[in-house]
Amino acid sequence: QVHLVESGGGLVQPGGSLTLSCAASGSIFSINAMGWYRQAPGKQRDLVARITSGNTNYADSVKGRFTISRDNAKNMVYLQMNSLKPEDTAVYYCNGDIVYYTDLTGRINRVNDIWGQGTQVTVSS
Numbered sequence: 001q002v003h004l005v006e007s008g009g010g011l012v013q014p015g016g017s018l019t020l021s022c023a024a025s026g027s028i029f030s031i032n033a034m035g036w037y038r039q040a041p042g043k044q045r046d047l048v049a050r051i052t053s054g055n056t057n058y059a060d061s062v063k064g065r066f067t068i069s070r071d072n073a074k075n076m077v078y079l080q081m082n083s084l085k086p087e088d089t090a091v092y093y094c095n096g097d098i099v100y101y102t103d104l105t106g107r108i109n110r111v112n113d114i115w116g117q118g119t120q121v122t123v124s125s
Contacts, residue, residue: 001102002026002114004094009119016123017082022094022116024075027101029108034070034077034097038090038121045093049079061087084123091118 008020024031035050049058049068056068067080077094094116102109 002028002096002098002100002111004096004114004116006092006094006116006119009092009121011122011124012084013125014084014086014123016084017080018084018121019081020079020092020094020119020121022077022079022096024077024096024098028075029099029101031070031072031075032097032099032110032112034068035095036068036077036079037093037095038088039093039118040090043090048092051077081121084121086123088121089123090121092121093118 003025004022006020006022012018033050033052036048037045038048039045047059048062049066051068051070058066065083070077096114097112098114099108099110
């Protein structure tokens with residue numbers, strides 16, 4: 001009943017900027033948290049940034065360069081990436097902790113670990 005779709009990936013030169021977007025769709029009641037993770041070839045998937053209603057946290061490797069934000073009215077989360085480096089190259093995944101309606105009676109359920117399909121970010125000259 002809930003889906004996450006990322007967009008905004010692409011090829012960018014070192015030092016450049018890129019903004020990723022993630023749209024949550026479905027019968028959403030509320031969003032507890034949203035986050036961005038990334039996975040480079042041969043490596044594990046790691047947290048990049050996460051945002052709740054009152055807090056944000058970042059991986060040390062992106063602090064000062066990346067900014068996560070959300071638009072509650074649109075059920076969107078964004079990742080503004082500046083001063084990109086080749087080591088930022090990875091598939092970026094959106095992750096959500098979301099409460100949704102299960103049926104028309106108003107019952108709700110929670111999925112605390114839903115993923116999008118990923119979007120490729122390549123930083124190269």
